[in-house]
Amino acid sequence: MSTILEARVLVPDVKLFRVHAPxxxxxxxxxxxxxxxxxxxxxxxxxxxxxxxxxAGSITLVVQAVGKTTTLLNAxxxxxxxxxxxxxxxxxxxxxxxxxxxxxGGGVGTAVTYPSAVALSQAGNTVIAVIGARSRTHLLFETExxxxxxxxxxxxxxxxxxxxxxxxxxxxxxVATRKVDRVLAAGPIAMMAAVAExxxxxxxxxxxxxxxxxxxxxxxxxxxRVSVGGVNRFACLxxxxxxxxxxxxxxxxxxxxxxxxxxxxxxxxxxxxxxxPVVVDGAAS
Amino acid sequence: MSDLSRRERMKRAPVAMPERAPDVxxxxxxxxxxxxxxxxxxxEAERCLFCARPTCVTGCxxxxxxxxxxxxxxxxxxxxxxxxxxxxxxMPAVCGRVCPQETQCEGACVLAKKGKPIHIGxxxxxxxxxxxxxxxxxxxxxxxxxxxxxxVGSGPAGIACAGDLVGAGHEVTVFEALHELGGVLAYGIPExxxxxxxxxxxxxxxxxxxxxxxxxxxxxxVDTVDDLLxxxxxxxxxxxxxxxxxxxxxxxxxxxxxxxxxxxxxTRVNLMRAYSGESDTPLIDVQGKSVVVFGAGNTAxxxxxxxxxxxxxxVRIAYRRSPDEIPARNExxxxxxxxxxxxTTLVAPTELTGDEDGRLTGVRLQRMRLGESDTDGRRRPxxxxxxxxxxxxxxxxxxxxxxxxxxxxxxxxxxDRTERETVVADVDTGLTSKPGVFAGGDIxxxxxxxxxxxxxxRRAARAIDEFLRTETARRS
Ligand SMILES: Cc1cc2nc3c(=O)[nH]c(=O)nc-3n(C[C@H](O)[C@H](O)[C@H](O)COP(=O)(O)OP(=O)(O)OC[C@H]3O[C@@H](n4cnc5c(N)ncnc54)[C@H](O)[C@@H]3O)c2cc1C
Ligand SMILES: Cc1cc2nc3c(=O)[nH]c(=O)nc-3n(C[C@H](O)[C@H](O)[C@H](O)COP(=O)(O)OP(=O)(O)OC[C@H]3O[C@@H](n4cnc5c(N)ncnc54)[C@H](O)[C@@H]3O)c2cc1C
Ligand code: SF4
Ligand code: SF4
Ligand code: FES
Numbered sequence: 001m002s003t004i005l006e007a008r009v010l011v012p013d014v015k016l017f018r019v020h021a022p023x024x025x026x027x028x029x030x031x032x033x034x035x036x037x038x039x040x041x042x043x044x045x046x047x048x049x050x051x052x053x054x055x056a057g058s059i060t061l062v063v064q065a066v067g068k069t070t071t072l073l074n075a076x077x078x079x080x081x082x083x084x085x086x087x088x089x090x091x092x093x094x095x096x097x098x099x100x101x102x103x104x105g106g107g108v109g110t111a112v113t114y115p116s117a118v119a120l121s122q123a124g125n126t127v128i129a130v131i132g133a134r135s136r137t138h139l140l141f142e143t144e145x146x147x148x149x150x151x152x153x154x155x156x157x158x159x160x161x162x163x164x165x166x167x168x169x170x171x172x173x174x175v176a177t178r179k180v181d182r183v184l185a186a187g188p189i190a191m192m193a194a195v196a197e198x199x200x201x202x203x204x205x206x207x208x209x210x211x212x213x214x215x216x217x218x219x220x221x222x223x224x225r226v227s228v229g230g231v232n233r234f235a236c237l238x239x240x241x242x243x244x245x246x247x248x249x250x251x252x253x254x255x256x257x258x259x260x261x262x263x264x265x266x267x268x269x270x271x272x273x274x275x276x277p278v279v280v281d282g283a284a285s
Numbered sequence: 286m287s288d289l290s291r292r293e294r295m296k297r298a299p300v301a302m303p304e305r306a307p308d309v310x311x312x313x314x315x316x317x318x319x320x321x322x323x324x325x326x327x328x329e330a331e332r333c334l335f336c337a338r339p340t341c342v343t344g345c346x347x348x349x350x351x352x353x354x355x356x357x358x359x360x361x362x363x364x365x366x367x368x369x370x371x372x373x374x375x376m377p378a379v380c381g382r383v384c385p386q387e388t389q390c391e392g393a394c395v396l397a398k399k400g401k402p403i404h405i406g407x408x409x410x411x412x413x414x415x416x417x418x419x420x421x422x423x424x425x426x427x428x429x430x431x432x433x434x435x436x437v438g439s440g441p442a443g444i445a446c447a448g449d450l451v452g453a454g455h456e457v458t459v460f461e462a463l464h465e466l467g468g469v470l471a472y473g474i475p476e477x478x479x480x481x482x483x484x485x486x487x488x489x490x491x492x493x494x495x496x497x498x499x500x501x502x503x504x505x506x507v508d509t510v511d512d513l514l515x516x517x518x519x520x521x522x523x524x525x526x527x528x529x530x531x532x533x534x535x536x537x538x539x540x541x542x543x544x545x546x547x548x549x550x551x552t553r554v555n556l557m558r559a560y561s562g563e564s565d566t567p568l569i570d571v572q573g574k575s576v577v578v579f580g581a582g583n584t585a586x587x588x589x590x591x592x593x594x595x596x597x598x599x600v601r602i603a604y605r606r607s608p609d610e611i612p613a614r615n616e617x618x619x620x621x622x623x624x625x626x627x628x629t630t631l632v633a634p635t636e637l638t639g640d641e642d643g644r645l646t647g648v649r650l651q652r653m654r655l656g657e658s659d660t661d662g663r664r665r666p667x668x669x670x671x672x673x674x675x676x677x678x679x680x681x682x683x684x685x686x687x688x689x690x691x692x693x694x695x696x697x698x699x700x701d702r703t704e705r706e707t708v709v710a711d712v713d714t715g716l717t718s719k720p721g722v723f724a725g726g727d728i729x730x731x732x733x734x735x736x737x738x739x740x741x742x743r744r745a746a747r748a749i750d751e752f753l754r755t756e757t758a759r760r761s
Contacts, residue, residue, distance in 0.1 A: 023507050035501075037464055041558065043565040044464070068565055084464040086501035215557070215566075218462050218503055219690045220472075220529045221549035227540060232533065237692060251540055254643035258542040259567035266565065 002085040005058055007078045011138045013065045014108055015074045016050075017082075022057030024049070024087050030115035031093030031209065031241055034059070035217040036073065037084035043069045046214045046236070048186075049088060050111040051118075062111035062140070068266040089217045093207070093241050095119045099181035100126045102174055103149075104167050104195050106187025107133060110140040112209055113186045114148075120184075121148045128153065130170045132187070136161035168194045175202045185209070185244060189256065193249035200245055208244035210235050213256055227251050289331060299401050300329040307623040311593050314476045314560060317620055318382075321411040323363070330359035333403050336395055341405060344393025347740040349373045351390060351405055358408055367416035370409060375445045375743065378417060378483045380736050381410025383474060383583075385614045389736070417486060423493045427454035432753040435460060435519040437504045437693070440468020441735045442525030442726025442742035444487060447496045449746035450523075455753065456495070458519075460502040465556060468527055470735070472556035473548070475587050477594070478617075505696035514721055520756065521721045521749045524708065525742055528727035530690045534579065534683055538637030543569050543645035547580070547588045547684035554591050572596035575677055577648055579603050579634055580684035581610075586617040588682045589626045597680065600626050605633040605653050605666045631655075631666065632674065637681060645681055650674045687732050707731050715745030716752075723749055 006018040024034065033048045051060040065071045076082070093116045101120050105113040110131045121127045127148065132155040133139040139154055139161060146152045153170045154162030163170050168191070174180055175198065185195040186209040199206045212224045217236045224235040229246035233239065303319040304310075310317050321329065339352040350369050357366035370377045386392070386406040394402035432455045436443045439461040447457045465471050467484040492498065504510065504526075513519045531546035533539055545553075550568075553559040557566035576597040578589045581604035592600045602621070604611065608630050611618055622628060632650040639645050652672035655664035689706045701709040701718035708717055708724045715723035725741030727733055 027507055039565070041561070041563045041565055043557070043567075084501050086462065086464070086503055086507075088506055089503065215549060215552055216463065218529075219692050220531070221552050222531045222533065222546040223549045225533075225540060232540070251643070255540065255542060257642070258569065262567040266567075 001081040001083060004076055004078055004080050004082065005056075007076060007080070010062065010140055011133075013074070014138075014140060015063050015065075017061045017063065017073075017076070018058045019061060019082060019085065020057060021059045021085055021087075022054075024085070025052040025057050025059050026054045028052035028059060028088045028115075029092035030095060030119040032088035032090045033217070033240065034061070034085055034087030035089060035214070036061075036082060038069060038072050038076070038082060040083070042072070042083065044084070044215060044217065045069045046089070046211075046217055048112040048115075048209070050114055052115075062108060064108035067263050068270060071267065071270055086217070089236055090240050091238060093119070093184070093209075095123050097124045100128065100179060101182045101184065102128045102130060102171060102180050103145075104171055104183060104185040104187070104191075105129065105131045105141070106167055106185075106191040107138070108140065109185075109187030109191070109209070110145070113184060114141055114144060116184055117145055118148050121150075126150050128174065130155065130167045130174070132156070132167035132191070134158065166194070167191065168198045171195060171198050175199055175204055180204050183207070183244075184241075189249055189253045192244060192247075193253075196244035196247065196249070206244040207241050208247055210240045210242055210247065210252060211256070212252060213258065291334060294332050294334060295396075295399075297328075297332050299332065299404060300325045300407075302404070302407050304620075307620075307625070310477065311590075311624040314594055316480050317477050320414055321407055323361070323411075323415075326358050326363075326408055326411045327361060329404050329408060330355045332396070332401075333359065334395065341390045341394045341403070345373075345390045346734075346736050347373045347743070349390070349409070354412065355403060355405070355408060358412060363412055363415045364419070366412045370412060374409075374736070374739070375448050376441065376487055376735070376739060377409045378413035379441070379470060379479060379487070380739070381406045381408075381413055382479050383614075383734075384736050385734060387615050417483075423490060424452065426495060427452060429456075430454040430753065432456065432520045433458070433518060434521045434523065434749060434753075435513045435517070436523045436525060437510075437513075438462075438468060438525035438527055438726070438728075439466040439488070439498070440525055440527050440726060440738060441470060442527075442728075442738040443468070443523065444491065445739040445742035446523045446525060446725065446746045446749075448491055448494070449743050450749060451491065451494050451496050453746070453750045455750070456497075458497040458499060459491075460504050460508075461498065461500050462503040463556065464500050466498060466500065468525075472552045473584065473587070475551065475555055475591055477590070478587065503692070505693035510693070510697045510700075510719070510722060520753055521723065523715070523742070523745055523749060524693070524717070524722065524724040524728055525726045525738070526690065526693055526728050527738075528687045528689045528707070528732050530688045531683070532686045532688060534634060534685065536634060536636055538639060538645070539683075541637055541639040541645040542643050543639075543679055544637060544681045545569075545683070547578070547584045547682050548687065550588055550682050551584075551591065554595070560595060568595075569680055571680055573598055574679035576600045576680045576682070577603055577634075577676065577678045578682045578684055580686070581606075581618075581628075581630075582612045582684060582686070583614060583617055585682075585684035586613045586621045586626075588684050590617075590621050590624055592680065592682070593624050593626060598625075601676070602626055602628050603632050603634060603648075603650055604628070604630045606663065607631055607655055610663050633666065633668070634681075635673070645679060647675060647677050648681060650676060687727075689728055689731070705731060711748075713744060714748035715741060716748060721752070
C-alpha cells in the first residue's frame with residue numbers, strides 16, 4: 001500500500017498524484033514507469049514517473065482517465081492508498097549532451113516527457129518543448145516545462161492558445177530552421193508516428209516513449225512486445241523508449257486495440273459520464 | 286498389513302486416483318483429482334514390497350524416504366508419515382500433485398517394470414493434505430542468530446530456502462516482484478491442478494514462523510543485489526528468480542492479436558483471474574473459438590486445458606515431435622485428452638495469418654517426420670517438404686519454453702552466467718561467483734521442476750547457514 005500525499009485535478013480528466021514511495025523515488029531515472037493496481041480484482045497498469053523527490057520520498061504520477069482502472073485511480077484523493085505500486089521499471093531514457101533537443105508531448109504524454117526535459121537540461125542541452133492539447137483548458141505542464149526548458153511551444157487543435165495546429169506543425173518548422181540534434185516524443189500513437197515522419201527526412205535521431213498494453217511490466221509475459229527495425233522487443237525491459245524511425249507504429253496501434261470492445265463495456269459499467277473516450281490530442285492524423 | 290505375502294501384494298491392482306468426470310470438470314476451475322480416502326491410501330501402501338534396496342528413493346531428486354513413509358501410511362500412521370516426508374520435502378502437498386513421478390520416484394519403483402508402480406505421488410499428496418487439514422503445528426523457532434538473509438523470488442526455490450533459514454534461526458525477508466506470492470505455483474500452474482489455497486497455506490505457515498514478505502519489490506530495479514548486501518544490511522542473498530522470459534517462435538504473424546505466450550495467457554487467467562466476471566483484466570474471448578497451443582510440456586497442457594475451461598472449441602495442441610517425446614506429465618496428457626484437447630503431432634507452425642484489423646485467423650502447419658537422433662537422444666524433427674495443413678484459429682498460445690529474465694542479471698554484472706544466460710552456481714551449495722550470493726531453481730538450471738527448485742533452495746539454505754556461522758566465527 002502506498003499513501004497518496006497529494007491529489008489534484010490538472011485539467012479535465014487528468015489528475016496529478018504525489019505518492020509516498022521513498023525507494024522508488026531514490027532509484028528513479030527519467031523515462032521509467034511504475035505498475036499500479038488499485039483494487040483486489042484490478043488490472044496492472046503502467047504509469048510513467050513524471051517526477052521524483054528523493055528527499056520527500058515521493059513520486060509524481062499524472063493520470064488521464066481513459067478506462068476503468070484510470071477512472072478508479074482518478075477517484076482517489078489525498079490520504080487514500082494505492083493497493084500495489086511496483087517500480088521503477090523500464091530502461092531509463094538516454095541522457096547525454098546532445099546539443100539541441102526537442103521534446104514533443106501530446107496530451108498526457110506531456111507529463112511523460114517532463115522528467116526527460118529536466119534531465120536533458122541538467123546535462124547541458126538546449127531543450128525546446130513542443131506540447132499539444134485539444135484546447136487551452138487541456139494543456140498540461142506548461143509552467144513546469146517553462147521552468148526547465150529554453151523554449152516552450154504550445155499548440156492547440158482549436159487555436160485557443162499558442163499555435164493553432166498540431167505539434168508536428170511546430171516541430172516541422174523547428175527541424176527546418178534550426179539545427180536540432182535529437183527529438184523525444186511521447187503521446188498518442190498517431191502523434192508519435194507523425195513525429196517520426198516529420199524528422200525522418202532530416203535524419204534527426206528521434207526517440208518515442210511507447211505505450212503498449214502491459215501485464216507484469218517485468219519481462220514475464222511478452223504482451224508488451226513491439227516491432228523495432230523488424231525485431232521484437234519487450235517495451236517493459238528494453239523500452240519504453242525506442243528509435244521512432246524503426247518502430248512499427250501501425251502494429252502498436254492495432255495491438256493496443258486488442259481489447260477495445262471489452263474495455264468500453266467495463267468503462268460503461270462505471271456510468272455514462274465516468275470517462276471520456278480516448279482523445280487523440282495534438283495528433284497529426 | 287504385514288501379514289500380506291509378497292505374492293499377494295504383487296497381485297493387487299493399483300488404487301486409481303478418483304477424479305471428477307471430464308465433462309463436468311472441463312466447465313470449471315475446481316481441482317480435477319479428488320484425492321485418496323484413508324482406506325484407498327492404506328490399500329495402495331499395502332502394495333509396497335519394502336525392497337531391501339528401495340530404488341524409488343534414488344529416483345526422487347530430494348531422496349524422500351519413500352519406503353518408510355509408505356510403510357507408515359500402510360499402518361495408518363499418517364501424521365508420522367508426514368513427518369518422514371517433511372524431513373526432505375517442504376512442500377509435499379505441491380509435489381504430490383505436480384512432480385513428474387513417472388520419470389522420478391515411480392519410474393524408479395521396482396514395480397514400474399510391470400506397469401504397476403506404487404502411486405507414491407498420490408500417497409504423498411494424501412499424507413500432506415491429511416496433515417494440513419488437521420492443522421499442522423508450527424515448529425518452535427531455533428535460537429535467533431541475528432543474521433539477516435534476503436531471498437529474492439517467492440517460487441518453490443525461494444519458499445524452501447526461506448523455510449529452512451528461518452528454521453535455523455536467521456531473519457528472512459522474501460522479495461517478490463509481483464503482487465502475489467508463489468512464483469509459477471501462483472501465476473503458472475492452474476487452480477484445477479494445484480489449488481491456490483495450498484500454496485497460500487504454505488506461505489502462511491512461513492509467515493507464522495517469522496518470515497517477512499515484501500511484494501511489488503523488483504530486485505535489480507528498486508534495490509540491487511548490492512543494495513541488499515550493503516544499504517539494507519543483509520548478510521547473504523539467495524536468488525530464486527526463476528526463468529520467466531517467454532520464448533517466441535520467430536515466425537511471421539506472431540504479433541497478431543490473439544497470439545499469446547503461455548505465460549501471458551496463464552498470467553491473465555491465473556494471477557489476474559480473467560476467468561471470473563469480477564476481474565478487470567481482459568482476455569481475448571475464447572468461448573466457441575478455435576485455439577491452438579504450440580508445444581507439449583506441462584505449460585502447453587495447462588494452457589490447453591485452461592482454454593477448454595474458457596469454452597474454447599476445438600482446442601488443439603500442435604507438437605513438432607511424436608507422441609513418444611511429449612515432455613508433459615503422463616497424467617496431464619491423459620487428462621487433457623479426456624477433456625477434449627486434440628493432440629496433433631509431427632507438425633510445426635510456419636506462419637500465422639490475420640485479417641485487416643490484425644486479428645489472428647489461421648495458422649499454417651508444416652508436417653514433420655523424425656530424423657536422426659539429437660545430442661539429447663531424441664530424434665530430431667525435420668520438415669516433410671511441401672506438406673502443409675492450414676487450420677483456422679482465433680487464439681494461438683506459444684508454450685515452447687522460457688529463458689532467464691535479464692532484469693536482475695543486467696543489474697548484477699558481476700554474477701557469472703552461462704551462454705544460456707543462466708546463473709552459474711555450485712550444485713551442492715548454490716554459491717555463485719559473487720560473495721555472499723547464492724542461487725537455485727530455474728535461474729540456475731533453466732526451466733526444470735518444482736521439486737528440483739525446492740531441493741536447490743534447501744541445499745542453498747544449508748550452505749547459507751554454514752556461511753553465516755563461519756562468518757561469525759571468523760569475525761569474532
Ligand atoms: C510505459 C507506459 C507509460 C504510461 N504512462 C502513462 C501516464 O503517465 N499517464 C497516463 O495517463 N497513462 C499512461 N500510460 C497509459 C496507461 O497505462 C493506460 O491508459 C491505462 O493502462 C489504461 O487503463 P484503463 O483500465 O483505464 O483503460 P482501458 O479500458 O484498459 O483502456 C483504455 C485505453 O488504454 C489502452 N490501454 C489499455 N490497457 C493498457 C495498458 N496496460 N497499457 C497501456 N495502454 C493500455 C487501450 O488501448 C485503450 O485505448 C502509459 C502506458 C505505458 C505502456
Ligand atoms: C505453466 C507451468 C506448468 C508447470 N508445471 C509443472 C509441473 O507439473 N511439475 C513440475 O515439477 N514443474 C512444473 N513447472 C515448472 C516449475 O513450475 C518450475 O520449475 C519452478 O516453479 C521453478 O521454481 P523457481 O523457484 O526456480 O522459480 P519460479 O517459480 O519461476 O519463481 C520465481 C519468482 O521470482 C520472482 N522474480 C523474478 N525476478 C524477480 C526480481 N528481479 N525481483 C523479485 N522477484 C523476482 C518471480 O516473479 C517469481 O515469483 C511448470 C511451469 C510452468 C510455467
Ligand atoms: S518429492 Fe516428487 S519425486 Fe520425490 S517422492 Fe515426492 S512425488 Fe516422488
Ligand atoms: S521401489 Fe516401489 S515397491 Fe520398492 S520400496 Fe520403493 S515404492 Fe515400495
Ligand atoms: S509487460 Fe509483460 S513482458 Fe512486458
